Amino acid sequence: MKYRTDDIMPPPIVKLAEAAKRFIKSPGFLNLGQGLPGHIPPDDAITVLKDRLSHPATHVYTPDEGLLELREELSLYLRQKSGIDANPQDEIIITAGANNAFLGAILTLVGPNQNIIMPTPYYFNSVMAVKLLGADVKEAPVNSSFQPRVEDIEAAIDKNTRAIFIITPNNPTGAVYEKRTIDGIVDLCIQHDIMLISDETYSRMVFDDATHYSPRSRRDAENHVVTLGSFSKDFGMSGWRVGFTIGSAEFIREFLKVQDSITICAPTAGQMLALEVLKKGLDTVEQEIQRLSRLRDLAYLRMREIDALEEIYTKGTFYLFPRVKGCTDSRKLVTDILQSTGTLILPGSIFGDAGEGHVRISIGPLTPEAVDEAFDRLSKFFNDD
Numbered sequence: 001m002k003y004r005t006d007d008i009m010p011p012p013i014v015k016l017a018e019a020a021k022r023f024i025k026s027p028g029f030l031n032l033g034q035g036l037p038g039h040i041p042p043d044d045a046i047t048v049l050k051d052r053l054s055h056p057a058t059h060v061y062t063p064d065e066g067l068l069e070l071r072e073e074l075s076l077y078l079r080q081k082s083g084i085d086a087n088p089q090d091e092i093i094i095t096a097g098a099n100n101a102f103l104g105a106i107l108t109l110v111g112p113n114q115n116i117i118m119p120t121p122y123y124f125n126s127v128m129a130v131k132l133l134g135a136d137v138k139e140a141p142v143n144s145s146f147q148p149r150v151e152d153i154e155a156a157i158d159k160n161t162r163a164i165f166i167i168t169p170n171n172p173t174g175a176v177y178e179k180r181t182i183d184g185i186v187d188l189c190i191q192h193d194i195m196l197i198s199d200e201t202y203s204r205m206v207f208d209d210a211t212h213y214s215p216r217s218r219r220d221a222e223n224h225v226v227t228l229g230s231f232s233k234d235f236g237m238s239g240w241r242v243g244f245t246i247g248s249a250e251f252i253r254e255f256l257k258v259q260d261s262i263t264i265c266a267p268t269a270g271q272m273l274a275l276e277v278l279k280k281g282l283d284t285v286e287q288e289i290q291r292l293s294r295l296r297d298l299a300y301l302r303m304r305e306i307d308a309l310e311e312i313y314t315k316g317t318f319y320l321f322p323r324v325k326g327c328t329d330s331r332k333l334v335t336d337i338l339q340s341t342g343t344l345i346l347p348g349s350i351f352g353d354a355g356e357g358h359v360r361i362s363i364g365p366l367t368p369e370a371v372d373e374a375f376d377r378l379s380k381f382f383n384d385d
């Protein structure tokens with residue numbers, strides 16, 4: 001049978017999990033592969049949801065665009081945290097996660113043989129989604145601090161370009177994009193009348209002196225920016241599948257056609273939980289971000305002991321994306337690391353050719369002791385080599 005997905009790469013994490021299978025059950029296995037934050041929603045919010053479980057409304061669809069109360073609460077939250085002014089009535093849709101939001105956005109905007117520009121290393125799921133549409137990804141390089149350059153993005157624009165896609169803070173690099181770069185990209189979008197799709201899945205996870213800048217906060221950008229968000233990482237709710245899309249009322253009207261034909265609405269119970277987290281859980285989320293900050297400090301400190309890992313310090317997320325000296329096959333390297341140390345990290349090459357020679361180390365769900373143990377093992381692996 002010929003499938004239209006034949007040419008699309010298989011989900012890389014699934015393949016790696018397959019390879020790691022025989023290690024996963026062993027007591028010493030350390031998973032620094034998966035992009036999880038390590039916290040779950042606060043008890044208060046879970047208790048409210050438990051009380052609602054026997055209520056019929058929890059078991060039926062919400063409106064396609066999501067619970068109005070959640071959209072209203074989200075709109076307040078985004079105004080406060082990201083300076084985004086979005087009308088909960090017609091500029092916000094709750095989606096089944098940010099991946100669903102991205103697919104919806106590109107199905108709304110991009111047709112076969114058109115293209116979307118992405119700084120690379122990229123987030124592989126976005127490339128898979130673009131290819132599913134029969135559209136193309138045009139890659140734009142980043143500089144040595146993983147920041148995109150406006151001139152490289154401009155050079156990639158052609159008559160078939162429909163959108164520019166950025167992720168800030170970034171997966172896999174952890175880079176928090178600078179305001180002037182983002183503004184430069186918004187200017188390009190306005191000038192060429194194309195859309196900036198801004199994935200802000202990790203918007204709370206910024207550290208040191210970095211701040212998260214949301215392009216939608218620019219008043220003149222409302223018709224040229226679509227914002228994607230998620231409850232998976234900042235709020236520790238990846239299993240509930242709740243995210244959101246923000247765009248102009250016109251864009252959201254079009255997006256609803258995709259939403260109705262794919263998921264109809266995001267899971268109802270997840271939306272209810274998200275609402276409670278926004279109402280009751282923001283302090284807990286902040287504490288978790290502080291925990292991640294300390295964990296990052298420890299991980300960077302320990303990484304500096306390993307000569308083979310060239311640090312590229314970034315100020316966002318729970319990912320480290322060092323270059324490995326002399327490495328030209330990161331897939332083989334992580335397999336060797338897994339086999340000799342029982343520790344899973346991801347090869348940079350799954351994030352595109354620009355990621356080759358790097359590895360992604362995710363520390364989100366680890367305790368400080370586990371971070372120490374992981375770097376002890378990596379140290380032994382590289383130093384004995």
Ligand SMILES: Cc1ncc(COP(=O)(O)O)c(C=O)c1O
Pocket residue numbers: 035096097098099100123167170171199201229230231232238242243
């Ligand atoms: C940049 C980015 N966008 C989207 C997602 C998917 O998020 P969700 O669970 O909300 O679909 C991820 C998950 O790793 C991500 O890193």
